[in-house]
Amino acid sequence: MTGREILHKMKVKAGFGSSSSDTGKGKSKLSGTHITHGFHLVKGKSNHAMEDYVVAKFKKVHDSELGLFAIFDGHLGHDVADYLQSHLFENILHEPAFWTETENAIRKAYQETDSKILEKAVDLGRGGSTAVTAILINGEKLVVANVGDSRAVICKKGVAKQLSIDHEPSKERQSIEKKGGFVSKFPGDVSRVDGRLAVARAFGDRSLKMHLSSDPDVVVEMIEPDTECLILASDGLWKVMSNQEAVDSIRDIKDAQSAAMHLTEEALSRKSKDDISCIVVSFH
Template identity: 80%
Template sequence: MTGREILLKMKEKVGLGSSAADTGKGRSRMSDRHVTHGFHLVKGKSNHAMEDYVVAKFKKFNDSELGLFAIFDGHLGHDVPDYLRSHLFDNILKEPDFSTEPESAVKRAYQLTDGKILEKAGELGRGGSTAVTAILINGEKLVVANVGDSRAVVCWKGMAKQLSVDHEPSKERQTIESKGGFVSNLPGDVPRVDGQLAVARAFGDRSLKKHLSSEPHVVVETVDADTEFLILASDGLWKVMSNEEAVNSIRHVKDAQLAAKHLTEEALTRKSKDDISVVVVSFH
């Protein structure tokens, strides 16, 4: 156990850990590669219920082992991210060409799932959710997709590399306006689609859907001997930490669960007020 891990354990014992947190860990069962994961979620200071949901598990799929990891960050309610947690990966793996064309399969499944959410708007409500998902195939290949501002960052040779794209309204203004929408930019506020939503892509949000995309950014990344770990996190972390700060702060923490917890604690120390959710996947 490293010195940083010992310090984290001591903080936990004396009650300096986060309250009302959800946490967990797991590992790959493959014999030729030791992959572990850990996650930690902390509710923000807002007066609404927790709107972040996490998936972190390994699953046998045909002759492969898949690591399924995701963070769903809801807005205007928790029903949409909860639905995504239960259905998105199933929809991806049902795509007949997932094994041969995972990028196109993931894109279709995202769009299909968004359609189902819109059909169920009466049941799921008017809210929506961002998403970042990562599928690890046999410990060798990562398929990362996202809509919104939850982010995926990999540490490779000690350097931070962002795999996802932050879908900010200001960056997609032309597309939004071409659909008849607008991007507000009021002093003291962030740019918003139709003056409401601070991301340009998301699941759900039926009232904004004419101007809002659910098409994901997808990237396929090879996991090699220099790939150290992957971080998935909601914007509760990224609002207060850069990619490099996040990577550097946990690079010497070998336990993935402790690493995820450390990042949430650091975000709280830096006064993040949003829900904070982190998944760390470690490639030993």
Template identity: 70%
Template sequence: MTGKDILRQMKEKAATVVGSLVNADTAKGKSTTASKNITHGFHLVKGKSHHAMEDYLVSQLKKVHENDLGLFAIFDGHMGHTVANYLQSNLFDNILKEGDFWTDTKRALKRAYVTTDSYILEHSVSLGRGGSTAVTAILVNGQKLVVANVGDSRAVLSKNGVAKQLSVDHEPNKEEEKRMIESKGGFVSNIPGDVPRVDGQLAVARAFGDKSLKRHMSSEPDVIEETINGDAECLILASDGLWKVMTNQEAIDAIKHIKDAQQAAKHLTEEAVARKSRDDISCIVVKFH
């Protein structure tokens, strides 16, 4: 497949994804499953940087093999938006193609992340040498929630009003991440006034793409499985443009009285801007009614 074919395929798929930012920056949807009434909405805000918007997302409810699936994801691109765009169009397809998705969802997610990253690296001529963080959440029949992530986009669940982080921030200076980077021959810079960076360049220790740094980095996700029952109220997925200025609990508290999921997502992005966040901000809110 040529580079033009890949880009054309990405555009065609993105146009069909509920929650893509191809034609809108805000939307909402709802669905009634066998066990729960679920609504979802999202909002995106362009940051103060001089480059184009690099955040992409998926917010979608669909039926697959008589199962109700909620597919939610935030992709925060860096050094260009092409990798994040590719992930928006293809990552969930790759996950659902895994033969053991229904029997071992956690394992299927891990394998799909790694194989997708391999494809991105192999096609860096057309997709570029940039990269993207990712946090994905798959809700199965309104009861099982499986969250996977690389990088610092984050998923937070509210249970009885208490925030529970379901993803892992892969910061280069964390002991486990720093040890992994150094074991592969890389280093973590720690310059005063700047955040820690892999080889003095990237501020996350795991990501898709980033071909020039990948020999010192990983694309293996952390995966967490959570049961959704009566004490679950909402799920927030957002890029680090939100989490740089808000704690998990502050985000949950900010929307606990907002019933409409799309309005909740919009309120969170507006609050982050009010708190002087300068980064691109993308946010998804899923409400369990």
């Protein structure tokens, strides 16, 4: 086994994932809770290497347990997404205000991480990545942040609720044009920043950064007794499934890993050609 293969296996075991097909699971150690998670990734039909990365793990920090979940969807190479997998949560948790002003700390960490990525452009390349992150604090408080079009959806009483915002160029045209950029859309295509990138916010993308934002939208959601599950997934899933369809398709699947696998397989059956990565957190 090569050193690269050993490192890959260590990442999967630690709750990180990316390859042609990765899968994993875990559970909370909080007494009195039955919170579990599972993830599954499948490479799309493109010729380039897999560009999605996942973080899914529970971590004890001081006297608290944090559930750390994230989807990083790279473009024009996977190096930025890989960097985010290794550094974004670390940067968030190192913010002095994380425990007192969590939302502001996450916003600051997102922006500072993007600055570090731009500084390392020689090593990380010209590509970028979207991100959706979810931090579950003691099984009670969920803080979701995102830039780009990966998505977080929560299910309560069988009803899907989108917690993240899809940062589509057409929706942020005014902001992009104020920065000197433009939004174009050719027949049969999606709207793009400067005719190139299909999201209005992202990490990296040094050549477009003057016209892009890395400011995340942040939302807090309390976990109630009627909360059933949380789904995080890249746009490879959401291009072919609605929020409610995704929730409906896994409500009867008790195992979170099986649920994540089912969603990726369903997306493939619906002819999704993009990389597909999915995390399911079950609160049953």
